[in-house]
Amino acid sequence: MLNVTDLTKTYASTEGPVDVLRAVSLGVTGGESVALTGESGSGKSTLLHLIGGLDRPDSGEIRFFGEEITALGDAARARLRRDRVGLVFQQFNLVPSLTVSQNIALQARLARRADAGWIAELTDRLGLTGLEARYPEQLSGGQQQRVAIGRTLANRPGLILADEPTGNLDEDTGDAVLALMLELAETTGAALIMATHSQRLARRFARRIHIRRGRLEAA
Ligand SMILES: Nc1ncnc2c1ncn2[C@@H]1O[C@H](COP(=O)(O)OP(=O)(O)OP(=O)(O)O)[C@@H](O)[C@H]1O
Numbered sequence: 545m546l547n548v549t550d551l552t553k554t555y556a557s558t559e560g561p562v563d564v565l566r567a568v569s570l571g572v573t574g575g576e577s578v579a580l581t582g583e584s585g586s587g588k589s590t591l592l593h594l595i596g597g598l599d600r601p602d603s604g605e606i607r608f609f610g611e612e613i614t615a616l617g618d619a620a621r622a623r624l625r626r627d628r629v630g631l632v633f634q635q636f637n638l639v640p641s642l643t644v645s646q647n648i649a650l651q652a653r654l655a656r657r658a659d660a661g662w663i664a665e666l667t668d669r670l671g672l673t674g675l676e677a678r679y680p681e682q683l684s685g686g687q688q689q690r691v692a693i694g695r696t697l698a699n700r701p702g703l704i705l706a707d708e709p710t711g712n713l714d715e716d717t718g719d720a721v722l723a724l725m726l727e728l729a730e731t732t733g734a735a736l737i738m739a740t741h742s743q744r745l746a747r748r749f750a751r752r753i754h755i756r757r758g759r760l761e762a763a
Pocket residue numbers: 555556557562564582583584585586587588589590591741
């Protein structure tokens with residue numbers, strides 16, 4: 545489903561170029577859940593941004609459902625991201641002026657994939673039933689992150705990229721949110737790649753990879 549080959553990314557810095565990713569290759573199949581660990585600054589977010597089409601690599605290939613995304617123009621990459629990739633970040637990025645149900649449906653509406661039955665099921669499985677008419681500021685952090693996950697999954701993405709999604713949550717809430725993400729990814733057949741600092745959370749994944757000095761290794 546996802547095939548990354550020899551990806552490189554170098555950033556310029558005042559101390560000279562920094563080779564963040566050096567020939568990173570990775571294959572992920574549909575329904576697979578992968579934890580991505582590595583020290584702060586090791587390139588976890590960089591790798592997720594490249595896979596999600598938010599940034600371009602210096603060289604290498606990213607194939608998503610057979611399509612080479614590095615070759616696409618900005619508009620086509622944005623469309624692919626909107627339609628097939630779900631992003632979840634540490635910051636929940638909800639729209640403050642929209643209710644819970646409006647936030648959940650937002651991306652699926654934009655992608656013209658809003659399915660009322662699926663959105664209702666998601667709302668229920670995320671434990672958000674009864675909170676649909678609230679605004680983000682009226683929710684706890686864990687509730688807000690569950691809305692953000694609902695917004696991502698409403699679209700039925702083939703690939704979910706999550707960057708420290710539980711980083712702003714306490715341990716118990718983070719565990720519950722992760723369990724929901726794993727379960728929903730599995731039931732929708734989506735692949736999930738999650739960057740985390742936490743070895744404890746990483747252990748919940750069947751597959752773990754680690755970035756060290758710009759290269760991926762099994763962890
Ligand atoms: N836009 C940028 N310009 C220059 N350097 C950058 C840029 N983005 C990231 N970097 C550098 O690239 C390296 C990798 O950053 P990245 O954010 O991918 O790390 P990370 O593994 O996600 O770290 P953390 O665990 O702290 O989130 C760091 O050294 C960072 O300073």
